[in-house]
Amino acid sequence: MAGMIEEAFLRDMERNGLRVTRPYSFKSYTLDKDQAASADPSAHPVTVELVKGSVSQDGTHQGAVTTVKTKYLVGCDGGRSAVRTYGEKHHGITMAGDLLSTLWGAGDFVVKTDFPDIRKIAAIHSANQGSAYVFPRENNVDNQPMIRLYTQVNVINGEKSTMHPQEARWKVTAQDIMDADKRIFHPYKLEFVKTEWWSAYPIGQRLISQYDVENRVFMAGDACHTHSPKAGQGMNTALIDAHNLSFKMNMVLRGLAHPDLLKTYNDERWKIGKQLIDFDEEYAALFSGEVPKSTPEVANMTKEEVKKHFIEVQRR
Numbered sequence: 001m002a003g004m005i006e007e008a009f010l011r012d013m014e015r016n017g018l019r020v021t022r023p024y025s026f027k028s029y030t031l032d033k034d035q036a037a038s039a040d041p042s043a044h045p046v047t048v049e050l051v052k053g054s055v056s057q058d059g060t061h062q063g064a065v066t067t068v069k070t071k072y073l074v075g076c077d078g079g080r081s082a083v084r085t086y087g088e089k090h091h092g093i094t095m096a097g098d099l100l101s102t103l104w105g106a107g108d109f110v111v112k113t114d115f116p117d118i119r120k121i122a123a124i125h126s127a128n129q130g131s132a133y134v135f136p137r138e139n140n141v142d143n144q145p146m147i148r149l150y151t152q153v154n155v156i157n158g159e160k161s162t163m164h165p166q167e168a169r170w171k172v173t174a175q176d177i178m179d180a181d182k183r184i185f186h187p188y189k190l191e192f193v194k195t196e197w198w199s200a201y202p203i204g205q206r207l208i209s210q211y212d213v214e215n216r217v218f219m220a221g222d223a224c225h226t227h228s229p230k231a232g233q234g235m236n237t238a239l240i241d242a243h244n245l246s247f248k249m250n251m252v253l254r255g256l257a258h259p260d261l262l263k264t265y266n267d268e269r270w271k272i273g274k275q276l277i278d279f280d281e282e283y284a285a286l287f288s289g290e291v292p293k294s295t296p297e298v299a300n301m302t303k304e305e306v307k308k309h310f311i312e313v314q315r316r
């Protein structure tokens with residue numbers, strides 16, 4: 001979905017004569033602290049190294065390095081943000097949080113089923129085979145209706161896999177996800193006609209310690225907050241992060257506001273990130289049949305009470 005929305009933005013920009021190109025990858029940055037603190041509009045305190053082409057996870061690359069001096073650097077480079085990672089190693093940034101011991105699969109499928117709510121948003125908590133979440137989607141290119149399925153893949157017959165989700169994510173196959181769905185949907189039948197896309201991801205909630213470094217390097221979106229996709233909040237929050245930052249930066253760069261205005265970005269958006277992470281910790285744990293850390297009293301609830309509580313949290 002996020003990809004489709006990004007495409008819509010890109011098409012609209014093209015209609016208006018602008019094209020996004022991505023010839024470089026981020027490598028590193030250094031900050032001149034004195035210049036960073038100055039309100040001088042001509043200061044370029046950030047020196048960024050960019051690499052033509054891509055940089056691998058261990059920092060190696062084939063392409064040539066280009067150095068640019070800039071007033072500001074914005075890391076909106078996703079959950080594995082290289083700008084954030086560099087900040088973690090060299091500029092005191094931390095990413096707090098942990099991973100739940102739950103592995104989920106996500107996939108877009110065309111299915112045949114007698115499950116009556118397949119064209120509705122539906123949460124299925126099976127007795128002992130894990131949970132699934134159904135989202136009806138648009139038709140595929142062959143005009144067949146697709147569904148998005150989020151599937152808990154590490155529970156079989158009530159037994160949780162002992163493999164760490166980070167390791168298991170690379171071993172899970174589309175077939176594993178489909179098999180898990182069949183077990184969760186039982187006694188309804190589920191036949192997979194086509195797999196359009198799939199992925200596997202461990203659930204974790206992590207939040208960056210601050211959204212900026214010296215009010216000159218900023219991070220936004222998944223670079224700052226990573227969580228489960230269940231509540232559909234990641235892209236929404238990323239867009240508002242970006243909007244909050246860009247209107248302020250526009251005012252500062254045009255000389256209409258003092259650079260201190262940019263400090264309010266961290267003040268305003270970190271709180272929202274924290275809210276999102278706290279909510280997701282509770283929601284994702286309940287979804288996976290676990291007891292949320294924030295509400296340990298769930299452990300003492302009856303099945304009926306947990307069900308009611310889950311619906312209340314979902315409404316929230």
Ligand SMILES: Cc1cc2nc3c(=O)[nH]c(=O)nc-3n(C[C@H](O)[C@H](O)[C@H](O)COP(=O)(O)OP(=O)(O)OC[C@H]3O[C@@H](n4cnc5c(N)ncnc54)[C@H](O)[C@@H]3O)c2cc1C
Binds near residue numbers: 220
């Ligand atoms: C299965 C799934 C379903 C989801 N469903 C929803 C939903 O329904 N609603 C919702 O709001 N959110 C949803 N999300 C979350 C949403 O996709 C993300 O929160 C959102 O895409 C974050 O946007 P972003 O711009 O921060 O990061 P990304 O979309 O990850 O974009 C990062 C960009 O940075 C680029 N990049 C990365 N590294 C570098 C580098 N070193 N140099 C240069 N460029 C780099 C990448 O190529 C990419 O273009 C879902 C996520 C998943 C996985």
